[in-house]
Amino acid sequence: MNTILVALRRDLLLAARRRSEVVTALFFFVVVVSLFPLGIGPEPAMLRRIGPGVLWVAALLATLLGLPRLFASDHADGTLEQMALSPRPFALLVAGKIAAHWLLCGLPLVLLAPLLGLQFNLNPGELQVLMLALLLGTPVLSLIGAIGAALTLGVRGGGTLLALLVLPLYVPTLIFGAGAVEAQSAGLGSSAQLSILGALLALAVFFAPWATTAALRIAIE
Amino acid sequence: MMEKTSASPWMRYASPATFYPLAGKLQPWFAGLAALLTIAGLWIGFFVAPTDATQGEGYRIIFVHVPASWMSMVIYCAMAFWAGIGLAFNTRLSSMMASALAPTGAIFALLSLVTGSLWGKPMWGTWWVWDARLTSELILFFLYLGFLALQAAIEDPKRADRAGAVLALVGVVNVPIIYFSVKWWNTLHQGATISMTKSPSMAMTMLWGMLLMALAFWMYSIAVALARVRNIILERERHADWVRGAVENA
Amino acid sequence: MAQIVLSLMRGLARAPILPGWARTTLDSTYTDAQTTPIPASDRRRPHSPSFPAVPSFMLSAHHLRCSRGDRTLFADLSLSLAPGRWLQVGGINGAGKTTLLRTLVGLNPPDDGEVRWNDTPIRAAGEDFRRACLYLGHHAAVKDELSPVENLRQACAIDGVALDDAQAGDALRRIGLRGRGHLPTSVLSAGQKRRVLLARLLVRPATLWVLDEPFAALDTDAVALMGELIGAHLAQGGLAILTSHQPAPLPAGEFVGLAA
Numbered sequence: 001m002n003t004i005l006v007a008l009r010r011d012l013l014l015a016a017r018r019r020s021e022v023v024t025a026l027f028f029f030v031v032v033v034s035l036f037p038l039g040i041g042p043e044p045a046m047l048r049r050i051g052p053g054v055l056w057v058a059a060l061l062a063t064l065l066g067l068p069r070l071f072a073s074d075h076a077d078g079t080l081e082q083m084a085l086s087p088r089p090f091a092l093l094v095a096g097k098i099a100a101h102w103l104l105c106g107l108p109l110v111l112l113a114p115l116l117g118l119q120f121n122l123n124p125g126e127l128q129v130l131m132l133a134l135l136l137g138t139p140v141l142s143l144i145g146a147i148g149a150a151l152t153l154g155v156r157g158g159g160t161l162l163a164l165l166v167l168p169l170y171v172p173t174l175i176f177g178a179g180a181v182e183a184q185s186a187g188l189g190s191s192a193q194l195s196i197l198g199a200l201l202a203l204a205v206f207f208a209p210w211a212t213t214a215a216l217r218i219a220i221e
Numbered sequence: 222m223m224e225k226t227s228a229s230p231w232m233r234y235a236s237p238a239t240f241y242p243l244a245g246k247l248q249p250w251f252a253g254l255a256a257l258l259t260i261a262g263l264w265i266g267f268f269v270a271p272t273d274a275t276q277g278e279g280y281r282i283i284f285v286h287v288p289a290s291w292m293s294m295v296i297y298c299a300m301a302f303w304a305g306i307g308l309a310f311n312t313r314l315s316s317m318m319a320s321a322l323a324p325t326g327a328i329f330a331l332l333s334l335v336t337g338s339l340w341g342k343p344m345w346g347t348w349w350v351w352d353a354r355l356t357s358e359l360i361l362f363f364l365y366l367g368f369l370a371l372q373a374a375i376e377d378p379k380r381a382d383r384a385g386a387v388l389a390l391v392g393v394v395n396v397p398i399i400y401f402s403v404k405w406w407n408t409l410h411q412g413a414t415i416s417m418t419k420s421p422s423m424a425m426t427m428l429w430g431m432l433l434m435a436l437a438f439w440m441y442s443i444a445v446a447l448a449r450v451r452n453i454i455l456e457r458e459r460h461a462d463w464v465r466g467a468v469e470n471a
Numbered sequence: 472m473a474q475i476v477l478s479l480m481r482g483l484a485r486a487p488i489l490p491g492w493a494r495t496t497l498d499s500t501y502t503d504a505q506t507t508p509i510p511a512s513d514r515r516r517p518h519s520p521s522f523p524a525v526p527s528f529m530l531s532a533h534h535l536r537c538s539r540g541d542r543t544l545f546a547d548l549s550l551s552l553a554p555g556r557w558l559q560v561g562g563i564n565g566a567g568k569t570t571l572l573r574t575l576v577g578l579n580p581p582d583d584g585e586v587r588w589n590d591t592p593i594r595a596a597g598e599d600f601r602r603a604c605l606y607l608g609h610h611a612a613v614k615d616e617l618s619p620v621e622n623l624r625q626a627c628a629i630d631g632v633a634l635d636d637a638q639a640g641d642a643l644r645r646i647g648l649r650g651r652g653h654l655p656t657s658v659l660s661a662g663q664k665r666r667v668l669l670a671r672l673l674v675r676p677a678t679l680w681v682l683d684e685p686f687a688a689l690d691t692d693a694v695a696l697m698g699e700l701i702g703a704h705l706a707q708g709g710l711a712i713l714t715s716h717q718p719a720p721l722p723a724g725e726f727v728g729l730a731a
Binding site for chain 1: 360363364366367370371374375379380383384387388390391392394395398399401402403405406409
């Protein structure tokens with residue numbers, strides 16, 4: 001646990017010094033969400049229907065934006081190797097880095113989404129479920145995305161390749177995340193979808209750091 | 222790679238040098254079997270199986286569509302299996318096998334999508350239906366593309382093998398989750414009206430036809446994989462002496 | 472224990488299967504170990520955490536084979552390093568020196584063979600080996616956003632070593648970065664960044680030092696300082712492996728030459 005905190009604090013300190021990157025992903029989220037009404041039309045009933053899906057897809061893309069940088073700078077200046085050689089378990093250090101990524105990229109999305117949800121005429125009940133679903137889902141996005149980031153570390157065309165690798169794996173989270181909000185607006189309970197999101201989160205927390213570490217070792221070789 | 226002279230004689234074939242001629246000998250047999258089974262399967266499919274009451278003659282394309290979907294799944298599992306073996310035991314040949322299987326699997330996934338689309342057009346008037354199986358097949362196709370793209374983008378073959386293995390293993394774990402989630406999504410949005418998987422009654426002949434075609438595709442996949450792995454072996458081991466001999470004699 | 476390994480080395484040195492230079496290395500190691508006792512010189516202890524008491528740790532490599540792409544860099548390479556000894560890996564650019572160092576440290580799994588720390592394969596030794604080993608590679612391994620002091624503290628935190636500001640400042644001063652400890656590292660020159668990296672030698676206790684070009688980008692004073700540090704480390708029973716294109720200011724050690 002201590003190991004995870006060490007890596008988490010380090011990444012937060014570095015992000016604090018590099019302020020600009022965090023905000024860019026947020027702006028991207030806002031801009032992409034605004035594109036959909038512009039492309040489809042502002043009819044309120046239709047916006048209500050597409051709102052959850054649009055917000056979720058935008059959250060996916062915004063997370064993807066921040067992923068290549070997760071390991072790239074540490075890899076470039078050699079600190080990633082030092083982490084691999086540390087007596088502390090590498091997997092826990094990696095878990096700490098992923099946690100930092102979520103705090104910087106995922107959590108702001110969770111907090112900003114209700115505001116954007118208002119643009120799509122979602123009612124408070126739906127907004128609440130949206131926040132909860134994003135709260136459970138965005139860590140899964142960071143965890144699975146980290147595997148892709150580790151696999152494509154230093155590979156040419158990395159960013160787009162990362163998207164190709166990771167987006168199919170994001171599909172379950174997207175389906176249940178958007179589905180939770182839709183269930184809420186249909187008047188059925190969203191507890192089933194939220195529990196499944198919780199289960200996906202538990203699975204991802206358990207397996208993803210391990211897979212990411214394996215991929216990082218392959219990339220460091 | 223640890224070239225162990227172990228007790229089992231089969232371990233000899235873990236070396237690319239010894240597997241190469243074996244693959245060459247086996248390949249024509251599988252190709253022949255594939256051809257025979259294809260003829261048998263298509264004959265049943267197009268001539269023997271009865272006309273379907275609701276769908277007319279157009280349904281016969283399922284004799285290609287369903288076996289192709291099955292094979293795309295089976296090949297993904299086989300690919301993940303070989304890639305996993307290659308990663309765990311550091312055996313080059315296993316990873317080469319995984320790389321050899323991937324394009325065939327992708328082709329079957331694409332075939333399944335195209336035939337599914339051709340089947341759907343006369344029935345529902347649209348070229349694409351967001352049916353649970355077709356959508357899962359689409360995502361499986363993306364997973365194949367991801368694997369191929371990753372291996373193509375990494376220049377070092379060792380790293381490409383191992384990164385691909387991690388991706389394939391992560392993919393194989395996710396495929397059931399993806400299938401389940403897509404199925405749930407489909408029932409939520411479309412109801413039970415449209416389904417390509419349900420046939421009111423599957424006559425025995427139809428089942429036989431599909432099984433024969435599935436076996437045919439399986440033999441074809443093995444034949445093609447053997448041919449492809451031979452090429453990969455030649456390419457990777459091109460600096461070894463035996464390769465020069467083999468190429469000269471070819 | 473050490474005697475068994477020494478006898479093994481002597482036996483291997485006579486094995487015709489090994490290439491000439493490997494056999495010479497093993498032979499000289501064996502001879503040196505027999506005739507040159509570890510000098511009990513002045514014991515200069517570094518700052519903060521104390522050096523562990525020195526049992527007879529030994530690094531050994533057995534029949535290593537590594538390749539890069541199509542090229543086999545080295546095959547059937549075996550070596551052994553006793554406490555108080557240091558090893559220089561030589562060869563032209565691209566011969567595989569860095570690869571060998573990275574393989575010895577565990578970053579690079581070899582195609583064949585294994586590396587052992589005190590007769591346990593390093594994969595199995597895991598945490599114990601990584602705690603005993605300090606690898607300083609080509610990269611400066613410093614974050615530009617942090618100051619040198621913060622860099623040292625973060626590096627030590629990751630390694631599980633407690634280090635406060637005063638100790639970090641001390642180490643930086645000793646390594647020649649007086650007064651620059653709290654500037655952002657981005658304003659330092661390449662040589663100064665190298666010094667920040669080398670400061671870790673002072674604050675992170677380790678038995679085995681694996682240094683890739685430790686003298687590169689350093690001025691003569693710094694080179695002499697590095698020589699002193701490594702010498703002191705060896706005197707306390709530590710081991711060192713390094714590559715260098717310039718002569719190292721150290722007492723005689725072993726040499727492994729890699730052919731291109």
